[in-house]
Amino acid sequence: MTVKVKICGVRTPAILETAVAAGADFVGLVFFATSPRNLGLQEAASLVEAARGRVATVAVMVDPDDALIDQVAQTVSPDLLQLHGHETPERVAAIKARTRLPVIKAIPVAVAADIAAADAYAGIADEILFDAKAAPDAALPGGNGVPFDWRMLAAARPPFGLSGGLNPGNIAEAVRLTGAHLVDVSSGVESAAGVKDEELILRFIQGARGATQQQAKAS
């Protein structure tokens, strides 16, 4: 199994090129006004145009209303959507029907009981992404660079994605321990909030690919 890698919070053409050259499968474009990774619609549209056919683009939104959904779908035209808020299964289904785009649903995890929340999205979301639940006083619902206890994912139904506090130093262990088929990183490949680092992106993707090879040998 080859682990798919998503580099989230891409903001510039140069970092998009780095992610493509390093072999990323997905790049995330964040639409969340107070995030240091937030993009305007036109900036995002330019990145999507440059990415088309080379790496899949994911528009990351938090409890978006229909107006934002329509603006992003029509102006930015990403390959997928990622819903990172409190969207119900019914809302996810409605957004999918409205846009005809595949949807990644983020499930926030702090305690073992949180894993079961994913079950309600079976057959609705195209991908489940278990992410660390943000602290109550956190400024952002995602992209905080904080991991959760991966052992809780023993109760998760594969396939699933993993994010939250991943970085070049822990990605191999994270893949080995969880069996995640998708890994998603933001803070762990940044030199400062919202500033992606080319070297860290390369090392992260190499680490994910290396972990895949070891896992394949063991099975």
Ligand SMILES: O=C(O)c1ccccc1NCC(=O)[C@H](O)[C@H](O)COP(=O)(O)O
């Ligand atoms: O990254 C953001 O700024 C962000 C803002 C609002 C909602 C979601 C956001 N990011 C979602 C992601 O997909 C991140 O990659 C994921 O939460 C992991 O982040 P990190 O722990 O920093 O690697």
